Amino acid sequence: MGPPPMGPPLSRLEEPYRSRAAPGGSVRYLSWLFAAPESREPLLGSYALSAEWRALMNPAVGVESGRMKLAWWVEEVARLVRGTPLHPITRFLAALPRAAQTDFTALNASLEAAGRQMAGAPLEHGTELETHGAALWATPLMTAAHLARDLGGGSEPAVRRAVSALGAALYLQESVADYRRDALHGRVIFPVDELLAAGIEDEDLTAPSPPPALQAYLDGLRSRAERLFNAAADGLPGVEHPALRHLLVLAALGARHSRSGVKRTGAFRPADLYQAWVTARRALSRGSEH
16 A cells, blocks of 8 residues: 555545445444534544554455555654545544544554454464454544544543443454455454364355354354443443444444344345434433433
């Protein structure tokens, strides 16, 4: 990836980054659609970063190419911290009203986790799974929260815990969807101790349909993700519900999909739209009580 030419800060995120950040009809799109006005642009920027970093972790990307791009992003985050970013996404983030009050160095945690996953070495212990997932996907969401509002008044620790649970749940959900793609490229994204305990062999991970032991393990991960989605929703302070209601939408839709075993297809689901609308309305009602 060559750096784009430096230009003035961007007041609007450009295409194709917007559509990659929140594809129409997706859970991310619905959370953005029902987000509070002050949260929409920070959320879009964080989704755009996550989309770029997801692309780097696709095992179809060559190892050396992926490493070079990841190294460029590490440098770009450093430039963002200094206020001199080059990429359209980071220039957009730097132009947001609360950029000067936001600690962008936290994004390095996501890049470090992406680097570990790209290296292909599986996690050794199941206890690492949620921490790894939170580092990947909670950090951009937490950065968006800081860009949207001042998390003062003692809310920040509780918001951080809720967002960490949400990021871990999102990672578990994606792992269930992507494990075979990764395994076909020689990557194992599940912890070694859990696979051994479940009696899952390497060839099970590449089978067109999961054998019984693997299916039981995947079902367990879906249940684990559902619990984390619910914990994220329950843990978000009521006073933050109106401004951060996109997090509740993510949690509600994530829990529903995990519970029903919905596969990621990219197709629009009217039931998702209704659930997102109801969740956002409840968030506004809950906020009026505080």
